Amino acid sequence: MGYIDLSGPGTATSRLRSAAVPVRFGGCAGLFNAAEATAPASDSAVLLVSPWGFEEMCLRKFHCEIGEALAAKGIACLRFDLPGTGDSADPAGDASLAGWRASVTAAAAELKRLSGARSVILAGHGLGATLALDAADGIDDVAGLALLAPVTSGRSYLRETALWWKMVAADLYLDPAADDGGGLSIAGLVLPAGITAELRNLKAAELRLARPLPVLLVGRSAAAGDEELATQLQAAGCPVERLVYEGYEALKTNPMRSRSPAAVIEGLAGWARMIAPNRAPGRTVATCREAGLAGDGFRETGIRFGDHGRLSGTLCEPAGPRRGASVLIVGTGYDRASGWGRMGVKTARGLAGRGIASLRFDAAGVGDSPPCPGDPDQVLYAPCIDRDVAAAVAELVRRVPGPTVLSGRCSGGYHAFRAALREPSCRGVVSVNSYAYVWDPDVDFNEALAGVARPLRDYSQRALNPKTFKRLMAGEVDVRRAGLNIARQIGRGIAGRFGPRIAALVHRNRLRADIENDFRRLQADGRLAALVYGDDDPGLEQFRMVFGHGGERLKHYPNVVRVSLGDSDHNVTSAEAQDRVIATIGDMALRVG
Incomplete structure (x- = not known):
């Protein structure tokens, strides 16, 4: 295991910004931004508590940018996934709000250890803000609270989140009823029944602090609950600063279209710097090993790789003997590497159960990997993603020598297919609901x-x-x-x-010829391809162009198979469709390895 020095800036070079340092504690996965050495060091550090569900997916890049802004002001920051979410382990028993609160307490202790700070500022968004407020009295040396769009009524939160998801699902051309498993279920993510029941009893009047603390409330303009909470905290002696949450609705609607509100980032970082004392000379910070997490049949390591450690990823290996080829899981669009409905996590850990190692990662400008100078603002289907896929393949082969299989959904399937044509280690590719194999230059x-x-x-x-x-x-x-x-x-x-x-x-004839040539190259190189689609997926256009409406021309490509997901939606939300995809990837890895 390599050692990571957390005392240096760790977040910037003259050209590239490094990804945050991966950490693991108490079964939780986190990312740590050390304070930059060029700024006066603060004796407080900020703990970011995430919201739940699709909202967390939309805000992932926003939280990454908050961590970087705080570090630039000399304030260390830790953000983490709650138990059973993101890259964290699933809890051993039933999930509960008490368990989530305990993880906030554990994260605060880890942050103080990593940063050397004497106190912590708790910051949270949505349900994460409510957890931060609820956990504050049980944490020593809390210097302040930053509450962004806090949940003040559990019943309203559950009702509004369900309604909000129906609108988002319509925008993404999904059937919201397909997620209905008897509880609050969004984008393939299910809020545990115990937590759902506890939230129904949550009321603003119960959100209290045992001691007055400085509070920054980033509130929505039309949210009565935010006003009620501010009044309640002020009455309890808390000095409350107010900031209007501009761009809130757009931020949490779609990871592909969300734009981080710069005013909120700067306002939060400035407020934290204002209330945080400077650090006394001579304080030290921790040095840690690459972060590991173990579970049922797998062990995971959070890693940084690429130039200056600019890319953030997770290597997942089997707990027992390794078998087959290793797998690179290429991300989709602007979804973080853990994936839609945690599909990236489920795939990696499911493969590990069959003895197969994998790497999942965020490309530059997506999720937890900062953008690269010179990259376009819109990175989907852009050559810069191909560059990062190549770096990820190299890192996977360095850590797990041998053949590889590349996999991805939608845009991830496109980039996996393109990489399969050029990467020497690649022996197979699994492309799921890919919109294209060759990007048509005539398409805007x-x-x-x-x-x-x-x-x-x-x-x-x-x-x-x-x-x-x-x-x-x-x-x-x-x-x-x-x-x-x-x-x-x-x-x-x-x-x-x-x-x-x-x-x-x-011109489709020319495009079809280009695609056919690429599939012939795969065949000549002895590389396998599994093309996985829902029966009515909009990405079938190029498949049908090359292989026929019913796939009748597949007989000319013995190395290529079509795998049906039935009536699955484009995002592969149902458990049945997810299992089929994971099995297809695993079968190929064992076959070519």
Whole structure:
């Protein structure tokens, strides 16, 4: 194991910013930003407590930027995943708010150990803010509280989160009912039943502090609960600073479109610097090993790699003997590496149970990996992702010598496929619901992102829905775009069935030739490919262009198989579809290894 010196800046060079240092404690996975040496060192450090669910996915990059802003002001920062979420281990028993509060206490102790700070400032977002407030009395040397959009009513939170998810699901072309498992379930993430029951009894009047502390309340303009909490804390003697949460709704709607509110980041960092005393000379900080976490059949190590340790990832290895090829899990869009519905975590730990090692990581500008100078603001399908995939393959082979299998969903499947063509170690690729194998230069990315066509069956179902009719009459349905999408779907179906004669009339023929050449290269190199799709997935266009509407031309490519996910949604939310994907990846890794 290599040692990581936490006393240096660790967050910036003249060109690149390093990723935060991975840490593990009490079964929790965290990331630590050391205070930059160029700023006056603070004797307080900030603990960021995450919200739950899809909200946490949307805010991941935001929290990364908060950590960097605090470090630049000389304030160390630790952010972590609650038990049973993100990259943390699942709790041994039933999850509870008490267990989550205990993890906040453990994280505060770890932060003081890592940073050498005498006190901590607790900062949280959403449900994380409520946990921070609830845990504050049980933590020694708390210097202040930063509460961003805190949950002040458990019943309202559960009701509003469920309604909010229905709107988000519609924006992402998902069926929110598919997540309904009898409790609060969002994006494949289920809020534990015990915590759901406890939250129903949460009221603002119960959110108290035993001693007055400085408070920064970043509130939503129309949230009565924020006002009530501020008044309550002020009455208890707490000096409360107020900051309007500009951009809150847009931030938590979609990781692909969210933009971090710079005013909130700067306001939080400035407030923390104001209340935090400077550190006395001679205080030391910790040096730690690469962070490890063990579970049922697996052991994981949080790592930084690439130039200046700019990329953040997790190496997952089997607890027992290793078998087969190792697997690189390429991330999707702006989702953090743990994945939609923790799919990245489930895949890695499921593979480890079969003896297969894997690496999951965030590309630059995604999740916990800071952006690279010169990269575009929109990195999806960009060459810079290919650069980072190459760095991840090199790191995986360095740590686990031998053949590799590359896997990914949607844009991750595209980049995995492109890397499979050039990486010598790669013996197979599993591409799930990939929109493309070759990016069509005639397609405008932003237009494609905004108007990805829904499957025809989805349009027909919605057209028969009375709610759709009401939205249509109210002018809430984009009829022109829907009509164009239906026309495209019909056109694609015709082109897939009647083949080259129609495709030759348009530039699709050239694109098809490029894709065919790439699949021939895979075949010539003896590399396997599993193309995994839901039966109505919008990404099937290029598949049908090359292999026919029903895959009849697959017979010319004996190294390629089509795997059906049935009626799975594009994000592979259902447990059944996830299991099928994980099994396909594992089978290939064992076959080629």
